[in-house]
Amino acid sequence: SPFPVHINRQQVVHISGECCHCLRLNNLGIFRIHCHGQRGLIEAKIFNLSVGNHYDIGQKISFQLLESYEQLRQFPLEIFRTSLTILLTAQLRLVQERIRDLIVEEKSGCAIVSFQLFEIAAQLPKNEQVINILRNLIDKQAINLIDPNRRILHAICGSLVIGPKGESIDVKLFSQANGDYIGEFTPKKIGQYRIDVTCANIPIQDSPFFTEVYDPLQVHIGPLPKNILIGIENTLEINLDNAGNVPLEVIITSPSGINVPIKIDDILTMKKVHFTPTETGIHYLNVKFGSDIVPGTPIQMMVNNAHIISAYGDGIHHAVHEKEATFMIETKDMQGDLQVDIEGANSVIKTTIDRINNSLLKVTYIPVEVGFINISIKWNEKDIMNSPFTAIVTNPGNIY
Incomplete structure (x- = not known):
């Protein structure tokens, strides 16, 4: 004495699988739930979050009561449901239309309260705010729920499970010899999916998980x-x-x-x-x-090569006023769009393009003013080598 004591950290339930990050449309998604000897009911639910962002789709909320389901079976179901609905809407300060389909169900002897939380257009608070309020009430043991005999009910801290607003997807779980579970699902629509996994009605580490389905x-x-x-x-x-x-x-x-x-x-x-x-x-x-x-x-x-297309000929450098001028464009059999624009100081000059063969084009134009003109030649919207060119237009008849 004293004697050394080794304390081993208990391994928590966790999930693995490539489909937990992304998954191809219509492919089978497979994930593994590692239980590490932990006991408790394992459940998995999957939702497609890319649909159902409308006010007519509720969001499932559930939490566990400390009282067993057997203790609550004595009460008439409809009276109990109505009583809990009224108490929850009052504490969360909501209109009764926002909490619907409340039920008390049994899971492994435990009593689970679940309901659909709806949003109403232009009405506050939003679901996210309501959920935060409910979580604080449960974790601080401040939620006031009573049974029909006016005895206080106790919600278990940390048992709140938040479902998404989305389309429920079929998922199958298969127990393994070592106590783990294999989950399988097949997505039929692209979008973001949410995977909720619980052990003994409590979300496992890092749950919920999100995965992207793509095509x-x-x-x-x-x-x-x-x-x-x-x-x-x-x-x-x-x-x-x-x-x-x-x-x-x-x-x-x-x-x-x-x-x-x-x-x-x-x-x-x-x-x-x-x-x-x-x-x-x-x-x-x-x-x-x-x-x-x-x-x-x-x-x-x-x-x-960017410089493979070239232009040459007298008309690329000089021309005579109101006389036809020409030059050639060599394309080396390349396919593409040719654009030739010729402008003077006060004019836009019309051009005619004739194909001589698969790699040679002839450009003809008639300048309408004396002076310098700008010749722009583009191939697939890019200037060819030395473009734009500057040509001089003269009028020999005006030279004395």
């Missing part, structure tokens, strides 16, 4: 840039509308295997991906949404 089939990529040029910032769009709210991963790999730096503009469900390639050749666009590779990826993207 990679709803991820739409495009349109891709018509002509991706080296050394120039390019932009592509990824539409996540109706796909869910999970991380988006985009990787663009160059021909040498280097990842191209990217920047993603986070604009609601439409993501704009900006990237500036430093190599020519085939690049690969890889997109991952949640835990899944987006179908159809990787996508091949050809990066060309």
Whole structure:
């Protein structure tokens, strides 16, 4: 004496599983409830929080009484329910329409009071405030509930369970030989889901849990840039509308295997991906949404030299007043949109573009004023090499 005493911390009930973070639509979600020898009724409830944000859907609230269910069975059910409803609405200072469907149910011999808490448009307090008031009353043993014989009922501290305003999802629990439980559910809609797990009517550690259900089939990529040029910032769009709210991963790999730096503009469900390639050749666009590779990826993207398109000819440098002038544009068989704009100090000059072959275009214009004119040539909304050009328009007849 004295004798050493080793105190081992009791392991708490907890949950694990990949579906506790995110889950693909229509996939089977599997989670494990680790009980570590703890005894008590294990229950799991799952709700889709992305539906039911309306005033016509209630929020389930429940708490446990210290008195056993057997002690309360002696009272007529309807009288007891009405009495508790009136007492709760009075203490929480609510209109009676907000507390509905109150019941007293039995779980492992315990008496559980549960009801649906509704919100009414433009009426305070909101559900969140009501729940906080009720929690404080229960935890401080200040809630005044009585049975029909006017005996005080006692709510157990920490037993308050808050259900979400959402759609209930079917979940199955399977007991395991070591005392754990395996839970399974299959989501049919995208959105945020809530998983409530209780042991002996008390929420387990970190309950409730939240998971995001997503659908990679709803991820739409495009349109891709018509002509991706080296050394120039390019932009592509990824539409996540109706796909869910999970991380988006985009990787663009160059021909040498280097990842191209990217920047993603986070604009609601439409993501704009900006990237500036430093190599020519085939690049690969890889997109991952949640835990899944987006179908159809990787996508091949050809990066060309920005200076491959060129313009040449007399008309690019000089022209004669009110005389037809021409110049050529070499596209090297590239596909894209050509835009040619010619402006003088006081005029916008009309142009005619004729295709000579798959890679050569002829531009014709007639200047209407003497002086300098500006020739802008864009390919897929980007200036080609040396654009804009400056040409001089002269009138030989006015030279003496």
